[in-house]
Amino acid sequence: MGATTSTSSSSPQPSSNLDSSQKQASEIPPPGCPMHQKKMDGCPMHQEPNQKSESCSGPAHQERAYEYVQCPMRATQKDDIDPSNMMPPPNQTPAPDQPFTLSVVREESSIPRAFTDKKWVxxxxxxxxxxxxxxxxxxxxxxxxxxxxxxxxxxxxxxxxxxxxxxxxxxxxxxxxxxxxxxxxxxxxxxxxxxxxxxxxxxxxxxxxxxxxxxxxxxxxxxxxxxxxxxxxxxxxxxxxxxxxxxxxxxxxxxxxxxxxxxxxxxxxx
Structure with missing residues (x-):
């Protein structure tokens, strides 16, 4: 999710590649488009203090996921503390009796996430x-x-x-x-x-x-x-x-x- 590779007995054969050429836009996109927004590096030290990240709608475990892809050290950043209870994100918190330290790094998949421009993490x-x-x-x-x-x-x-x-x-x-x-x-x-x-x-x-x-x-x-x-x-x-x-x-x-x-x-x- 062995020498046997994962296969599917009922999957169709891949079709030929679609024509990837697209017609270029003749007008400059309006200022509100994403490409006009200032891009920030993933790690918090590259961000200005007064800037806030926007979260996309989606499953709870996908919220802020890219922080742990682009910058694994996010796990130890003060910014991760929830001001409502002064606790770090629950799903990345070690269990009380956990016998060893585990990685909090998350890998980006190749699977597009519906209704966003991101992929599942x-x-x-x-x-x-x-x-x-x-x-x-x-x-x-x-x-x-x-x-x-x-x-x-x-x-x-x-x-x-x-x-x-x-x-x-x-x-x-x-x-x-x-x-x-x-x-x-x-x-x-x-x-x-x-x-x-x-x-x-x-x-x-x-x-x-x-x-x-x-x-x-x-x-x-x-x-x-x-x-x-x-x-x-x-x-x-x-x-x-x-x-x-x-x-x-x-x-x-x-x-x-x-x-x-x-x-x-x-x-x-x-």
Whole structure:
């Protein structure tokens, strides 16, 4: 999220690249456009004291995320203290009984975030640790070290990048109606809600997926749901791949059904 590389058994073949040439604007953009705004370096020491950063709308864990991408030392900056309670951001705070220090650095993904000009930002090792604790995980029950958390983050990020690349293959079928390309609105885990496809495979003797995610994608104003089943692919390889992904659009619309039928036919006749 092994020598087996993450693959998708139901993804269509990539389409040819779209023509990237665009008509240049004949007028100078008005002063209100972003390109006229003064750009600031990511670290706080490059910013003037009276300047405030603007936060984009989005999930709570994405707020101020770029501060930890561009300048990891933000974790120790006084500016991070919440004036309402004089505490640092909760999701980056070490747990009381945490046995070692974890990184708070966050990596930018290649996945566009819907309704913004930014991309999704992956959690830090510290955020991942805190999230597992909230789900009831007891670290004392496992033989775990700081390097293990770093590897978990790498696997997590690789899985998401692979999932997005598979979604892009499906979205290539709609390149004409959405030439700007898709973006991710939100996602959620449904580990115990097995998809009909996974259940049918189980009845045929195949293993059930160990996880499932539903990703909601914006296709130029149209919301499309994708189902992603995660299967164990063996040992983790040098590129941190060990998961086999089954990515496909959910049967939520006639368009999705038609896409699935077309791809099934292509696979059958190829």
């Amino acid at each position: 992956y959690p830090s090792s510290q955020m991942f640790w805190n999230a597992m604790l909230r789900k009831g995980w007891k670290w004392k029950d496992d033989d775990i070290e700081a390097v293990d958390m770093e590897n978990i983050i790498k696997i997590h990020n690789k899985n998401n990048e692979k999932a997005w690349s598979e979604i892009l293959k499906w979205e290539a079928l709609h390149a004409k109606e959405c030439p700007c390309g898709p973006s991710l609105i939100r996602f959620g885990g449904k580990a115990k809600e097995y998809s009909p496809r996974a259940q049918i495979r189980s009845w045929m003797g195949y293993e059930l997926p160990f996880d499932r995610h539903d990703w909601i994608v914006d296709r130029c104003g149209k919301q499309v749901r994708y189902v992603i089943d995660y299967y164990d692919g063996g040992e983790v390889d040098k590129d941190y791949h060990f998961t086999i992904l089954d990515v496909r659009p959910a049967f939520d619309s006639m368009s999705a059904i038609w896409d699935r039928m077309k791809v099934a036919w292509w696979r059958w006749t190829s």
